[in-house]
Amino acid sequence: MKQITMADVAKLANVSKSTVSQYLNKRYDYMSEETKKRIEKAIDELGYQPNFIARSLKQKSTATIGVIVFNILHMLTTQVLRAIEDVCQERDFHVIVCNTDDDPEKEKKYIEMLRAKQVDGLIIFPTGKNLELYEKMAEEQFPLVFVDRMVPGIPADAILLDNHKAAALAVNHLVEHGYERIGIVAPPIVPHVIPRLERIEGFKHALAEKGLPVMEEYMVGMEISRIKEGLTQLFSSDCPPEALFAINDLTLMEILNFVKDNNIRIPDDLALISIDDVPFSNIYTPTLTTIAQPTFEMGKKAAERLFMQIDQKNEHHQQILRFPPTLIQRGSVKQRT
Amino acid sequence: MKQITMADVAKLANVSKSTVSQYLNKRYDYMSEETKKRIEKAIDELGYQPNFIARSLKQKSTATIGVIVFNILHMLTTQVLRAIEDVCQERDFHVIVCNTDDDPEKEKKYIEMLRAKQVDGLIIFPTGKNLELYEKMAEEQFPLVFVDRMVPGIPADAILLDNHKAAALAVNHLVEHGYERIGIVAPPIVPHVIPRLERIEGFKHALAEKGLPVMEEYMVGMEISRIKEGLTQLFSSDCPPEALFAINDLTLMEILNFVKDNNIRIPDDLALISIDDVPFSNIYTPTLTTIAQPTFEMGKKAAERLFMQIDQKNEHHQQILRFPPTLIQRGSVKQRT
């Protein structure tokens, strides 16, 4: 089953390869109708399919981008990815998807291999730990957009949630409903995961704004697998929190698991609000009050910024875009009496 | 910022391109230590990165596969995809992901473009409507694996759930818990969506086995958006079903929505069982009894079958693999008294 190439088509149509190439690229400027017909006929007689790889080599463009995420299983990732794919579909671009599991080594390997495969650009949910690599790409003006996290010092576009605002939205909503003893639940706080830091910061700041003290013991920051333990300890204290703020969907799940195990009633015993609008928020009992990220808009914008860089090969200046979160009031926070 | 090529490395190291190529491919058979050192030095002095596209052109292999799914937002898809990516990662292959939204036109375009891009194989959740295309690929022995659905008459590998068994598992579980009036909820039944048909068939067959009548009015098969209507009508009848079997996660969501709106208590007023183990099945109240698909195993196997075809370019014969579903007993089906 040997490949049929342009040369075969050319021979059959009795023209040169160049002419076939012109035909395929619709450069009909100086081409007789008759020649067009002959080429068309030859093409479908042979069932010729162009080899895009050969074209890519010459044109230095693969019409393919890479998207490197932590884990495609996370909702945020999946939704952003879907939006990116939609934008790419319009431009006949394809998307290579890679999972890093937040491992910098994997990330490094993927970035290097994708660049070797000559992708036209990269959208990355960065681990934040391959500074030299990020720097090199930025220096070379390689089209690059960070999503979800940004990397301080790297002049690349970044699409982020306005994390301060998200935390403020949560705190204000709780305070306005009469809650004062508010806890926050998060994965471990590490310096290179900026959104986590910003959400905690925003949380503290919003509490201060409302004149409430920041209680260190109400701040649970640990590995997902240990959160239930942490909550158990927190809720066995004399004065447990009246409300909990989950900074993402993973921590929310742990909290829901915990309250179920311990027969804590929401919102009567404990109010609950979280960032990330999980798909079951509407059907859970009670329905869940959440802070939604505009994931599709974020994915769309990420792709658009990337194409902007791909299109205009001249210099482009960095933009850090923060998207507004939305409070979705449902049933897991009630007015206290 | 011009590309650094093998020729540049060769010049600097004072060897031929061929030798550099040998070095990169670790064919050290007849190469002096000194030459190796010189090449290595030249490579990192220039910061040379090989161009994989050029290599692909010559080698006729891109180390890239395509995965064409309906919608990456569906859980099943995401999980299968993740498993595929893991297998690919081990072999240094990359995955291009495409969404068809179950539109045959989009599917066609993707298949053609991915083949033009010379992907080494394709894993497809098929719409089932591009028969000529599927046929052509099978004929050409192009590495191909279908997942979730199969296409009758196309001799390609297929990775499926054992749908009959899944339905039987559901029905038997309900019957054994004392339920007799069992309804089934599904998207529209169309001839080319085999799993849907098989689940319905399995449902009827299992009822018959248990000596129960198949009640047409208990079979809701309509667009997701109209299911709530359908349920409303069903439950306003004299003799509504005592148990419902949702054939996938989407229909389950609609049912949960419906019962919430109508204050139907599960499992007291209505027992509920579904195919697809949704992520919140453990934290929902009540916890949800489900039939889980072994999504990761299915994804892994799909990738393995594909690589089997990619590796042995000689003929390979079709396998249709049906994976066993698992009943996960939780709280949405109780023993009737």
Next chain:
DNA sequence: CGTATTTACTAAATCGATTTAGTAAAGAGA
């Protein structure tokens, strides 16, 4: 009518690797 321009093509170079066939030098064996 002779030159200039336009039309309709083609030959050959190119993209950046891999691979095959070949060669010069060194070493082995009789």
Next chain:
DNA sequence: TCTCTTTACTAAATCGATTTAGTAAATACG
């Protein structure tokens, strides 16, 4: 010492397109 191998390379062809420079024929123009 002479031939045969082995070692350590290289030149050139190749993969399948695109693109540039060029050419022959037809047409336009003064």
